[in-house]
Amino acid sequence: MKQFIELLNETVGAAFEKAGFDKELGRVSVSNRPDLCEYQCNGAMSGAKLYHKKPIEIAEAVAAELSNSDVFEKVSAVMPGFLNLDISARYISDYVSKMLSDDKFGYENTGKQQTIVIDYGGPNVAKPLHVGHLRPAIIGESIKRISRYAGHKVIGDVHLGDWGMPMGQIITELKERKPELPYFDDSFEGEYPEEAPFTISELEEIYPTASGKCKTDEEYKKKALQNTKDLQDGKKGYRALWQQVLKVSVADLKRNYEKLDVSFDLWMGESDVDDMIPAMVEKMKADGHAHLSEGALVVDIAEESDKKELPPCIVLKSDGASNYETTDLATIKYREDNFDPDAILYVVDKRQELHFIQVFRTARKCGLAKENTSLEFIGFGTMNGPGGKPFKTRDGGVLRLETLLSQIKEGMYEKIKENKDMSDEDADKTAAITALAAVKYGDLSNQASKDYVFDTERFTAFEGDTGPYLLYTMVRIKSILSRFKENGGDMSAVSSADIIYAANACAAGKDVLKDITGFSRMIDQAFEERAPHRVCAFAYKLANDFNSFYHEVKILAEEDDAKKNAYIALLEGVLKLFETCIELLGFECPDKM
Numbered sequence: 001m002k003q004f005i006e007l008l009n010e011t012v013g014a015a016f017e018k019a020g021f022d023k024e025l026g027r028v029s030v031s032n033r034p035d036l037c038e039y040q041c042n043g044a045m046s047g048a049k050l051y052h053k054k055p056i057e058i059a060e061a062v063a064a065e066l067s068n069s070d071v072f073e074k075v076s077a078v079m080p081g082f083l084n085l086d087i088s089a090r091y092i093s094d095y096v097s098k099m100l101s102d103d104k105f106g107y108e109n110t111g112k113q114q115t116i117v118i119d120y121g122g123p124n125v126a127k128p129l130h131v132g133h134l135r136p137a138i139i140g141e142s143i144k145r146i147s148r149y150a151g152h153k154v155i156g157d158v159h160l161g162d163w164g165m166p167m168g169q170i171i172t173e174l175k176e177r178k179p180e181l182p183y184f185d186d187s188f189e190g191e192y193p194e195e196a197p198f199t200i201s202e203l204e205e206i207y208p209t210a211s212g213k214c215k216t217d218e219e220y221k222k223k224a225l226q227n228t229k230d231l232q233d234g235k236k237g238y239r240a241l242w243q244q245v246l247k248v249s250v251a252d253l254k255r256n257y258e259k260l261d262v263s264f265d266l267w268m269g270e271s272d273v274d275d276m277i278p279a280m281v282e283k284m285k286a287d288g289h290a291h292l293s294e295g296a297l298v299v300d301i302a303e304e305s306d307k308k309e310l311p312p313c314i315v316l317k318s319d320g321a322s323n324y325e326t327t328d329l330a331t332i333k334y335r336e337d338n339f340d341p342d343a344i345l346y347v348v349d350k351r352q353e354l355h356f357i358q359v360f361r362t363a364r365k366c367g368l369a370k371e372n373t374s375l376e377f378i379g380f381g382t383m384n385g386p387g388g389k390p391f392k393t394r395d396g397g398v399l400r401l402e403t404l405l406s407q408i409k410e411g412m413y414e415k416i417k418e419n420k421d422m423s424d425e426d427a428d429k430t431a432a433i434t435a436l437a438a439v440k441y442g443d444l445s446n447q448a449s450k451d452y453v454f455d456t457e458r459f460t461a462f463e464g465d466t467g468p469y470l471l472y473t474m475v476r477i478k479s480i481l482s483r484f485k486e487n488g489g490d491m492s493a494v495s496s497a498d499i500i501y502a503a504n505a506c507a508a509g510k511d512v513l514k515d516i517t518g519f520s521r522m523i524d525q526a527f528e529e530r531a532p533h534r535v536c537a538f539a540y541k542l543a544n545d546f547n548s549f550y551h552e553v554k555i556l557a558e559e560d561d562a563k564k565n566a567y568i569a570l571l572e573g574v575l576k577l578f579e580t581c582i583e584l585l586g587f588e589c590p591d592k593m
């Protein structure tokens, strides 16, 4: 369906034309003075210079052309030259009815279907997910869902950190502890054991121990560097041991992401492009892009317009080992070769911006990325704990994601038990769903690039701009709908109801319809700006206006069937819209709360 605002533009544009002015002046926007009018057009102001006329004269001429329009019920030209517009209840009701019966509420992707790779999550194997991993998972998942909804082909890749120095460190520590393992016996010819020589909790202790030792013990660090290099060069025992690290770690990561309702199409990692590196590097050298600097192979990326000096991109370290830049470069080539994407999006901590500037520029310069592939860094801000300080456990350690989530869930459980008579089992399920909504909405309602404070109290509140408020509103609608059906309500009459009764019931009724008409545009904006907060803002406004409507009219007690059916039809539509919104944000709604 054509977007509502487009239809308004066309109507007002045609009036400008009829009155003898350029139709492009007829751009309409939602009024920023809702106390005065619903929509506005400021085209007469820009027209004034063009036509050497007073803006009010232009506005009046256009208003006269619109006086018989069935799109607007009120049109006024006001000083100094604004057009104030109120939409006709008939017109908006018909549009909304059509939307509600259409697939995707009439949303159409008018551009070309793109292929988009989204790189998000970015966990490192052998390390548990901590609160720092929450944002890329939540934001990336939502951007993926929004892009898919907008009609694009989307590939989500977790891009595991599985190839750098941490791997060498783990090998080093294991070798100290269990030198007898066959992985360390160079003459070993047999099959390596099926079972990993550690559990996930051991692994999670081994890695920080090893990394700590590297900071204080030069000898140890040297060994770790050598082991990293040997692993990357293909030493058989190390490769087999590393496979075990991957196996144990990935199983644990999958379990954790599942709890977050986050999933990836690809579980690839830095290591997967390792075999592409030699040829890539050779070509960079042959083309004259890469040169040696203090032993390392680098590509200069500085540009004249840079405000500060940007260091070159290190493509190979002086010992010949690859690094974070190398694997990201090869990954770009891999994605180009295999998916031919229109865009690659990176949802990564904004503190990594320099790394991505270096990688993107190198990729362009060396022809690893096609000229028209958009490489986008979507840097997110830090999620801070109470008082704006980084999130830590009480003893100062990193807070595990699992711990944070179960704390929120416990709080939710208490709240639910307080308010409602629910079995422990139901309360537990509801608490899990609501807690996830609280966490995700709390995150996504902020612009991704901003830092924010994780305020448990506020995020879990049932009022205000929160996930639970949205769910509460949905549960309210669900309960009205099921009571309507229980009382023998006729659903076929609802499906053909005339929504105009809802539009005319009260101002809030019409507000709800106006909100609904903005859906397609919201989807386009959320997609183009990679901005899940657009979905939150849409849903929150709709929830507020819906709740005002709910408080102003009697629904089930309404005696006039035509009215009642219209209200129920609107409720059904609003619920479906909410369901779509929370699906895009990545959470669900319980039946009761």
Ligand code: ARG
Pocket: 119, 121, 122, 123, 124, 159, 160, 161, 328, 346, 348
């Ligand atoms: N593993 C990285 C980290 O923990 C994040 C990976 C982000 N994605 C990428 N292609 N570099 O910092």
